[in-house]
Amino acid sequence: MDAYLYLISASYVSHARFRTLSEALVRAAPCPAHAVRLDASGDGMWSALDALYAQGATRIELRPIGLPFSQSLEKWLPGAAGSWLDRQGAKAPDLFMAAVPQADSRVVHSAARARVALTRIRPKAAGEIGRGWDAPPDFRHHLLVCAGPRCHLKDAPSLADALKVELGRARVRSQCLVTTTGCLFPCNAGPVIVHYPQGHWYRVADLADIRCFVSQALREGTRPHHLLIHQTGDQYEPA
Template identity: 40%
Template sequence: MHGSARADAVLFVVSAYTLSKRALDRLETAAAGAATGLARLIRLEETGPSLIDALDEMRAEGHRRIRVQPLGVPFPESLMSWLPGVMADWRTRGQNADTWLELGPDPATDAEALLAFASATLAHPDPAQPIADVAPRLGKPGWTDPPDFEFHLLVCTGPRCAIHGAAPFTHMLKDELKAAGVFDRCLTTRTGCIYPCNRGPVLALYPHGHWYRLPDQEATRRFVREVLVEGGTAEDLRFHTARAVRDSHTPKQEAAQ
């Protein structure tokens, strides 16, 4: 299959850590209207189908020529460099080598398109809103102090963890915390990349300083039960402990040697 063959399906990919359902719907509508054939749109971060899952679904539907098109300005240059390798890896799985993939250009490299986009914002039919009568504020009263918690769970929802199964992980973790009765004892924070990307899905537990790889529901359930409920460490799931925690458990004489 040759690179000159026209893609029969387009997978638009968006990088946005905060995106409302309404905004996502607008993007999906625009993507569908722009493509001549089938078009899908996914977020590379947070929840939803990952790039790998979306490609699997499109191939299962019979598409054998797929264009992956970054959408958004600016689109992270680091992801533009990362995407080709992920797409190439996908083609090594199963029978995926029969599917031609191509990566569309970074939209921010088209000067005319950028000019048109900037001009469109100034020509928007909705008028600009004056703020003369808006009360000054930098935040809300509830943003002053953190909520009370026993466990701070940092959950990576970055694109590199997403391809390792992190996309549905946040919801699965929430369900397991509730089922075990410890949801209110936890402050769960979704994060961008916290490293190491190859270990995804990654969860960091503080103040304990332990890092875990939780690849599936069974591992997640064990983490909740053995670590949060029973106070253990689930050694086979843990792959790292923060230096400060390691040092605090090192005898002083041993540390001085």
């Protein structure tokens, strides 16, 4: 069975808008298909490949979506997909990477000339100012959870959701501002949580790590050293 896996990088797109796009792609596909975001939220590429393989796919095309599509992702994705393929054994499906959309002049021409609805813009004084975005929030802890493509692949979105659950269970949710971010760079050590104002960087691979982090770093005020991968430095980020 042939299958398509559409790969979308769109960290600032709402769940509803992504769902609308992914459903449209799946409907238009000439074979069984699935769509995933490469960052921010939702199933990761490995999980989607698992699902298609379980459905009986013997040939899967990875098809990037977006104009332009990230050069960094274009170079990284074949290796990440190859890592999944390496774990499947002798009966693994054939896996192919499609060229990025901007490589097809017909796609670019169609986007450039598409007839779309227009909305007239009127003058609006201080239109760039958002309501209620005036001061930093009053939290004791600021937790940066990387949901960039490489951490997303390792289930960072699910870990972010689990973190919020554990914060509530530990009754420290009201003290913590949880922010999912793009790439924080130590990708091979991910998934990563950065804890400010302490300036400590932790690798949290699973639910047990999250529970340990919440219990020690947030409730007890100690450092789970077996999770610690980097310290920004007290001279910059005093506790």
